[in-house]
Amino acid sequence: MFTLIDLFGPGIFMKEKNKNKLRSADWFSPVDPKSAFIHRSWLRNQGYPDDYFRSRPVIGICNTWSDLTPCNGHLREFAEFVKRGVLEAGGVPFEFPVTSLGEILMRPTAMLFRNLAAMDTEETIRANPLDGVVLLTGCDKTTPSTVMGACSVDLPTIVVPGGPMLNGKYKGERIGSGTFVWQLKDKIKNEGFTPEDQIEAEICSARSSGHCMTMGTASTMACMVESLGLTLPGAAAIPAVDSRKKVLAQLSGRRIVEMVREDLKLSKILTREAFENAIKINAAVGGSTNFIIHLTAIAGRIGVKLDLKDFDDLGSKIPLLVNLMPSGKFLMEDFFDAGGLPVVINEMKTHLHNDALTVNGKSIGENNKNAECYNQDVIFPIDKPLIAEAGIAVLYGNLCENGAVIKPSAATPKLMSHRGKAVVFETIEEFLGTVDDPNLDIDENSVMVLKGVGPVGYPGMPEVGNMELPEKLLKKGIKDMVRISDGRMSGTAFGTVVLHVSPESSIGGVLGLVKSGDYIVLDVPNRKLHLEVDDTELEKRKSEWVAPKPVLERGYVNLYTSTVQQSHLGADLDFLVGKSGAEVTRDAH
Ligand code: FES
Numbered sequence: 103m104f105t106l107i108d109l110f111g112p113g114i115f116m117k118e119k120n121k122n123k124l125r126s127a128d129w130f131s132p133v134d135p136k137s138a139f140i141h142r143s144w145l146r147n148q149g150y151p152d153d154y155f156r157s158r159p160v161i162g163i164c165n166t167w168s169d170l171t172p173c174n175g176h177l178r179e180f181a182e183f184v185k186r187g188v189l190e191a192g193g194v195p196f197e198f199p200v201t202s203l204g205e206i207l208m209r210p211t212a213m214l215f216r217n218l219a220a221m222d223t224e225e226t227i228r229a230n231p232l233d234g235v236v237l238l239t240g241c242d243k244t245t246p247s248t249v250m251g252a253c254s255v256d257l258p259t260i261v262v263p264g265g266p267m268l269n270g271k272y273k274g275e276r277i278g279s280g281t282f283v284w285q286l287k288d289k290i291k292n293e294g295f296t297p298e299d300q301i302e303a304e305i306c307s308a309r310s311s312g313h314c315m316t317m318g319t320a321s322t323m324a325c326m327v328e329s330l331g332l333t334l335p336g337a338a339a340i341p342a343v344d345s346r347k348k349v350l351a352q353l354s355g356r357r358i359v360e361m362v363r364e365d366l367k368l369s370k371i372l373t374r375e376a377f378e379n380a381i382k383i384n385a386a387v388g389g390s391t392n393f394i395i396h397l398t399a400i401a402g403r404i405g406v407k408l409d410l411k412d413f414d415d416l417g418s419k420i421p422l423l424v425n426l427m428p429s430g431k432f433l434m435e436d437f438f439d440a441g442g443l444p445v446v447i448n449e450m451k452t453h454l455h456n457d458a459l460t461v462n463g464k465s466i467g468e469n470n471k472n473a474e475c476y477n478q479d480v481i482f483p484i485d486k487p488l489i490a491e492a493g494i495a496v497l498y499g500n501l502c503e504n505g506a507v508i509k510p511s512a513a514t515p516k517l518m519s520h521r522g523k524a525v526v527f528e529t530i531e532e533f534l535g536t537v538d539d540p541n542l543d544i545d546e547n548s549v550m551v552l553k554g555v556g557p558v559g560y561p562g563m564p565e566v567g568n569m570e571l572p573e574k575l576l577k578k579g580i581k582d583m584v585r586i587s588d589g590r591m592s593g594t595a596f597g598t599v600v601l602h603v604s605p606e607s608s609i610g611g612v613l614g615l616v617k618s619g620d621y622i623v624l625d626v627p628n629r630k631l632h633l634e635v636d637d638t639e640l641e642k643r644k645s646e647w648v649a650p651k652p653v654l655e656r657g658y659v660n661l662y663t664s665t666v667q668q669s670h671l672g673a674d675l676d677f678l679v680g681k682s683g684a685e686v687t688r689d690a691h
Contacts (some may be wrong), residue, residue: 126232129688130155159233161233161359161400163238166203174309181197203215210562215243232257242320260358276432286562310341322593327395341434371461385422389593422489428594493510494510520547553608556606556669588608622634667679
C-alpha cells in the first residue's frame with residue numbers, strides 16, 4: 103500500500119546514514135524521537151520535503167524589510183533570490199524578520215533602538231536551528247544592528263546590503279538624499295525656494311527603492327561590511343534596483359551554504375586586521391562619523407580591541423579618493439559606474455592588510471586586484487587624491503576627556519583652528535526655540551554648543567549635532583560655524599561639527615558645565631578641544647551641577663539609559679558586549 107513515507111522521503115524512522123555535525127541536526131536528528139517529531143512535524147505544515155531535515159545546511163535569512171523602513175522596502179524580493187541560491191547549493195532557507203529600524207520615521211531616534219535590534223537578531227539566530235545566516239540590510243542602523251547581533255552568536259554569516267537609490271536628479275542637477283535637506287533652510291531663506299519647489303525636490307530625490315545615495319551612513323555601512331570582508335566583492339555600491347543586486351543576493355545564498363560546510367565563522371573574518379582595513383577604507387571613501395560608533399560596537403561584540411584613537415592613528419592620514427556628497431559632488435550610482443569599492447580597495451593596497459580573509463574564502467587583496475576605474479572624476483587615483491588627508495580626527499582636551507570626533511573632509515578648512523565664544527543651548531528644544539531669534543547674541547565667530555543629546559541624555563544620541571545656523575547669519579551669507587555637542591551627525595551632513603563628546607553632558611561631563619560667553623579653542627591640527635575656564639571655576643560649577651531627570655523610568659528606555667556605554671566605547675549596552683556563542687543545550691520540550 104502507498105504511504106506518505108513513500109511519497110515524502112527516505113523514511114523518518116530510518117536510521118540516519120550520515121551523522122552530520124551541523125548545528126541544526128540537534129533539532130532535526132536528535133536521538134530522542136519525540137524531539138525529532140516535534141521539530142520536524144510542525145515545519146512540515148509549510149510543505150517541506152523530508153530531505154530538508156537531513157544533513158542539509160539550514161540558512162536563516164535575517165530580513166530587515168518593513169513598510170516603515172522604506173530604504174529596505176525591496177528586501178522581501180531579495181530574500182527570494184537568496185533562497186534560490188541556498189537551494190541551488192543544497193541548503194535549506196528559512197527567512198525570518200527582525201526589528202527593522204527606519205531612520206526617517208522613528209522617534210526619538212532610530213539609534214535608541216540599535217542595541218534592541220541587535221539583541222533581537224542575536225537571540226533569534228541562537229534560539230533557532232540555523233547553521234548559517236544571511237543578513238539583508240540597508241537603512242543606517244539595520245546593518246550595524248544585525249551584524250552586532252550575529253557577532254554575538256558567531257555562525258557563518260554573509261551580508262547582502264540592499265543598495266542605494268538611483269541618483270536623485272532635480273532640474274538637471276544631482277540631488278543627494280539627506281545632503282539636500284541640510285541645504286533646504288538656506289534655499290528657502292536666500293534662494294526663493296517655494297513650497298512647490300520643495301515637493302518637486304522631494305519626489306526627485308527618492309526615485310527608486312534603496313537607501314540614501316550619498317556617502318551617508320547607509321552607504322558607509324555598506325562599504326564597511328564590504329571592507330570587513332563580510333560581503334561578496336563589489337556588493338556595496340550596486341544600486342538597489344540594478345539586476346546585478348539580485349544576482350548578488352542569489353550568489354550570497356549559494357556561498358553561505360559553502361561557508362557552513364567550511365565552518366567559516368564571523369570570528370575567522372573579523373580579525374583586528376579586517377577592522378584596520380575598514381577604518382582606512384572608510385577614510386578613503388569619506389564615510390560617515392557614525393562609522394566610528396558602529397564599528398566600535400561590532401568590535402566589542404566579536405572581541406577585537408579597538409580604541410577611538412585607532413580611528414585617528416589609522417585613518418587620518420589616508421587620502422580621500424571618492425568624490426561623493428556630502429564631502430564631494432557625485433552620488434552612489436556614479437560610484438558604482440566608476441567601478442565601486444573594489445577600485446578603492448585596489449588603489450589602497452599599499453595601506454591595507456591584503457591577506458585579510460573574506461566571505462568568499464579569498465583575501466581582500468585577491469578579490470580586488472583587477473579592479474579598474476572607469477571615471478577618475480568620481481574615484482581619484484591614490485597618487486592624485488581628492489584631498490591628501492581625510493579620515494576622522496579624534497580630539498581630546500578638558501572638554502572631552504574620553505574624546506570627540508570631527509570629519510575634516512566635511513569641514514571648512516579655516517575653521518579647523520578656531521577660538522570663539524560659546525553660545526550654549528541646554529537642550530535641543532531650547533536650540534530650536536531660540537536659534538532664529540534676532541536678539542540671540544551670536545555671530546559667525548561664535549561656537550555653538552548643544553547639551554543633552556548624548557546616549558543617556560536624549561536618550562539615544564540623535565543626529566542633531568550639525569545644528570542649523572541662525573537665520574540672521576545665513577542671510578549674511580555665512581555657510582559654516584564651529585558646532586560642538588555630545589550627539590551625532592547624519593552621514594549626509596557637513597560642516598565644522600565636533601561630535602560624540604565623551605563623557606556626555608548629562609552624566610556630568612565638562613560639556614555640561616559650559617556657559618555662554620566661555621571661550622572654546624578648537625585646534626584640529628593638534629587634536630585639541632579646550633574650554634578656557636580654570637579648574638577652580640570648573641570645580642565650583644561641578645559642585646552646583648544637577649543631573650537632568652531621566653526621560654522615562656520604565657521599559658526599554660530605562661534599560662537603555664541605565665546600561666548604555668558612552669560613545670567612545672560604541673554606545674552598546676554594557677551587558678551585550680562580547681558573545682555567548684551558538685550553543686543552547688536545553689530544549690523547550
Ligand atoms: Fe534610510 Fe538614509 S534614511 S538610508
